[in-house]
Amino acid sequence: MCKKVKLTSKRNKVYRLLEDEGNSILKTFIDKEDMKRELSILRLLHGRNCRVPEVLKVTSDSIYLEDLGDETLLDWYESIEKTNADSILPMILKLSDWLEAFYDTLSSSKYGNYIMGDVNFRNFLIKDGEIYGIDFEQCREGKIEEDLGKLAAYSLTYDPMMTDWKKNFVKLLVEQLSMKLDISKDAISSEMDKELIKIRLRRKKK
Ligand SMILES: Nc1ncnc2c1ncn2[C@@H]1O[C@H](COP(=O)(O)OP(=O)(O)O)[C@@H](O)[C@H]1O
Numbered sequence: 404m405c406k407k408v409k410l411t412s413k414r415n416k417v418y419r420l421l422e423d424e425g426n427s428i429l430k431t432f433i434d435k436e437d438m439k440r441e442l443s444i445l446r447l448l449h450g451r452n453c454r455v456p457e458v459l460k461v462t463s464d465s466i467y468l469e470d471l472g473d474e475t476l477l478d479w480y481e482s483i484e485k486t487n488a489d490s491i492l493p494m495i496l497k498l499s500d501w502l503e504a505f506y507d508t509l510s511s512s513k514y515g516n517y518i519m520g521d522v523n524f525r526n527f528l529i530k531d532g533e534i535y536g537i538d539f540e541q542c543r544e545g546k547i548e549e550d551l552g553k554l555a556a557y558s559l560t561y562d563p564m565m566t567d568w569k570k571n572f573v574k575l576l577v578e579q580l581s582m583k584l585d586i587s588k589d590a591i592s593s594e595m596d597k598e599l600i601k602i603r604l605r606r607k608k609k
């Protein structure tokens with residue numbers, strides 16, 4: 404017997420399938436080109452130093468993926484700010500390592516100058532203490548500092564916004580990303596400022 408549980412998704416239909424043989428994730432795409440891009444990047448990244456879910460099955464409009472469990476990076480982030488239960492640096496290091504491996508792998512493929520595009524904290528999952536990346540349909544050509552600036556802007560603006568704790572997190576995050584990916588802190592901050600303006604406009608419209 405198979406039970407389907409709908410998951411929070413921004414663009415597509417994403418379900419957790421609960422079956423006797425184990426769980427899997429079903430992602431049904433609205434756009435076929437997006438699906439092609441995501442599948443091709445998932446296959447490229449598989450087995451490299453940046454962890455991604457395994458592709459289990461593909462149909463004309465859907466990808467079945469390994470279920471990595473429930474914990475998103477946003478869950479970790481929100482809980483750690485509330486409880487202070489864990490130190491933040493190890494997770495920042497893991498995120499920087501994941502991104503370094505991601506850009507390295509893409510740069511030596513046909514996706515030469517591609518970046519992740521959508522780096523919101525729900526697009527990283529944590530399983531057994533390790534970071535996995537998901538959701539590659541928005542990957543596009545761009546500058547790495549665009550991703551890094553967005554990561555910093557999102558870090559600051561999750562609810563509750565701009566707390567001292569979040570400002571300290573972003574300081575450490577930007578320092579680490581800058582060192583690891585060899586991109587100046589100024590370049591990251593400038594992209595962060597651009598994204599903060601966009602976020603403000605988006606929220607005003609709502
Ligand atoms: N392999 C997976 N394992 C566990 N949860 C997943 C997996 N893939 C997606 N999810 C969950 O479903 C949500 C939506 O998936 P995502 O690929 O980001 O779709 P969308 O592009 O529509 O946002 C994710 O934020 C995550 O919570």
Ligand SMILES: [Mg+2]
Pocket residue numbers: 412413525526538
């Ligand atoms: Mg997503």
